[in-house]
Amino acid sequence: MPVGTLANVKTITPAQLKDTGAQMVLSNTYHLHLQPGEAIVAGGGGLHKFMGWNGPMLTDSGGFQVFSLSEMRKITEEGVTFRSPHDGQIINLTPEKSIEIQNILGADVIMAFDECPPYPATREEVETATARTYRWLERCIAAHQRTDQALFGIVQGGVYLDMRSSAASSLAAFDLPGYAIGGVSVGEPPELIHQIVEATAPLLPYHKPRYLMGVGTYQEMAIAIASGIDLFDCVIPTRWARHGTAMVQGERWNIKNAKFREDFTPLDETCPCYTCQNFSRAYLSHLVRCQEILAYTLLSIHNITELIRFTQKIRQSIINGTFATDFAIWLDTSNESKVLSAE
């Protein structure tokens, strides 16, 4: 899922997004609650109609953003109180409130409100957060009002694999329509992400969608898919695009590099995206050097297409029974040169 934080995937239109092959979009409860507010989104006919995306959508619960972005937060059993970085007002977010906002926003999949411990955190801190996330899930389930929205639970547990296993098993008992692994990609080394996913994903119901939150680089996706993960979200393709970075066949290129100035080939001759079909590396390099906004649009289109194609190829190789061999280079965690982590 490309990320559409403020009810848009940055720099591209829904029509351009559809052409990348993306099927589902994530948007952020926390950000939309602050701007423009869920009442305005509902007034516009709900998130799909408001932002012009006719495909599936997911909203996160705001849990991750409250813990990573907000100032002056105070956590109690009831919920979280924090000061809005947008306008300074004091905001309370509880499991019930998060679900209410998500019911109003109207995405197809909504997420339980969780407590996401930082990295590093002590075993005791993570235990407290994981136990509270479980109790908050019970309250989310009770608060959820709409039968046309699927509520997913979130497994926490930090880097403590026994806690991850135990949380996964206890969440599976709720028989929810889908499950997520949260609290990863919060600063820990990629090897730990791999260990967490390998210890957790197989314990979640294999016939339900399994979602690894906040992850979306080549290797991390390949390894997670090998453990059974179906769904990802990541800002990397669009954020890197806005920094002038192209993702090409597993590599990361700074398109401002002098070698692209007179390179009149497309980014990737095998890529069907609008950017590769119409423009050269030299043109993209020119636009990035001039800080022309169109550069970010064209690179976002390409980067999203690139990552979607990567997952499409994995899907086909699974159908063919050749995943382990076709993607051996990505599944080999000793191959450090291929580990592309987020900034």
Added chain:
Amino acid sequence: MPVGTLANVKTITPAQLKDTGAQMVLSNTYHLHLQPGEAIVAGGGGLHKFMGWNGPMLTDSGGFQVFSLSEMRKITEEGVTFRSPHDGQIINLTPEKSIEIQNILGADVIMAFDECPPYPATREEVETATARTYRWLERCIAAHQRTDQALFGIVQGGVYLDMRSSAASSLAAFDLPGYAIGGVSVGEPPELIHQIVEATAPLLPYHKPRYLMGVGTYQEMAIAIASGIDLFDCVIPTRWARHGTAMVQGERWNIKNAKFREDFTPLDETCPCYTCQNFSRAYLSHLVRCQEILAYTLLSIHNITELIRFTQKIRQSIINGTFATDFAIWLDTSNESKVLSAE
């Protein structure tokens, strides 16, 4: 003609531009000479292929930009010497050099290198510039190498109508494929633009394209068309879009205005553009408030479509023989409320 200064119309793709109904695009010799340089544009197959625009294109000569943008310029009979604001290097631009660059860039229409006097300027200053522009045109014609590019001459003369008339008549004698009125919209009041156009356009050959440079608001286009003008260029639709301004049925709206926050209608229900077909004023207001780049894309698409539709309606009314009555409100220069000038 929407303006594509650096080989792109800011914030929109050529595909989006085509959907606005735009037929022809302007790009800037001065800017492209500095970045990326005409050799790279030629290496990319010429301007059309480099920027992915398959329709007609025009390049200006750089004359206007040399006089309006550059620092430390020195004007002699030979040409202009100035310091590049991009990288500080000293650049010489002469009629021959401008034509050479434009021959290399490869637009369908290229412009003579002219001296554009500022406003205000004394009669003597304007006389000198106008006479030099005439001599430079002779050198441009001699230097022009490509038979597949049409070279247009430019009438100067400042706000001195007798000088405009005399320049128009002497240029007409060259039997060029098209003519432009330059040196307007340089700070003078709109009434003076109207007087200049009314005094000049009718003296240019009516069976050749007549182009009013740098103009493109509703009233100024309507009045110029009444005098025989066929072609315009203007940055207003895209520049205003990047400032959060929508052009709607002759009006100028600040889309951040509170009244749009919960207005779930499109900008213009009669507009066929992608923006009006898919998004509400409330959504656009949300994007502008959040400074999301997509806002500028969507407003650019609408604003260009709006101005193109305005000229399409004028064309149809001319065919119908109803122009003077249908556009009476725009042709009435005493109607100050309708005068939308550029920033």
